[in-house]
Amino acid sequence: MTAIPHDGATEAARQIIHHHAVLRRGLEQRTGALCGAAGSGAPFGRPLADLRAYLDAEILPHAGAEERTLYQAAASQARGSELVRALVAEHRDLAGLVARLQGPAEGAEAAWTAESIATLFAAHAAKENDLLLPALLSSGADLAGLLTDMQTALAAGPAAAGEGC
Numbered sequence: 791m792t793a794i795p796h797d798g799a800t801e802a803a804r805q806i807i808h809h810h811a812v813l814r815r816g817l818e819q820r821t822g823a824l825c826g827a828a829g830s831g832a833p834f835g836r837p838l839a840d841l842r843a844y845l846d847a848e849i850l851p852h853a854g855a856e857e858r859t860l861y862q863a864a865a866s867q868a869r870g871s872e873l874v875r876a877l878v879a880e881h882r883d884l885a886g887l888v889a890r891l892q893g894p895a896e897g898a899e900a901a902w903t904a905e906s907i908a909t910l911f912a913a914h915a916a917k918e919n920d921l922l923l924p925a926l927l928s929s930g931a932d933l934a935g936l937l938t939d940m941q942t943a944l945a946a947g948p949a950a951a952g953e954g955c
């Protein structure tokens with residue numbers, strides 16, 4: 791994510807939606823490479839390692855950072871506790887699937903797990919775009935400030951971003 795000018799909550803929401811799209815495409819591309827190799831019987835160690843690295847470097851830290859910023863604000867300011875509980879549960883489901891990709895795997899199993907991760911992430915990010923962000927916007931939460939906090943947590947590394955996802 792790039793640093794944002796303080797143009798207001800709507801611009802912050804646009805940047806979050808854009809970043810979700812970037813993450814979704816990054817995940818789909820790597821999942822496609824893994825599934826293509828595994829499906830054709832080609833060596834899939836490299837695309838699997840690439841996918842694992844992307845999950846560890848981008849997807850999991852993103853989830854951890856938003857739990858500490860957007861989710862906390864939604865629960866406390868936007869009466870979004872129920873939605874936040876559901877989103878946190880999806881982070882845990884994602885983490886469970888990611889854990890399955892660690893260690894040795896058959897190609898078909900790794901491909902199936904990767905597709906499950908990509909599908910879950912796409913639906914999850916859509917929920918954040920369509921439900922979480924509007925709730926935060928309508929509550930008057932300082933979305934630009936929250937995005938800055940999220941970027942700071944991500945820049946500081948996994949510990950600051952939280953265990954999340």
Ligand SMILES: [Fe+2]
Nearest residue numbers: 853856914918
């Ligand atoms: Fe999330």
Ligand SMILES: [Fe+2]
Nearest residue numbers: 810856915918
């Ligand atoms: Fe997200």
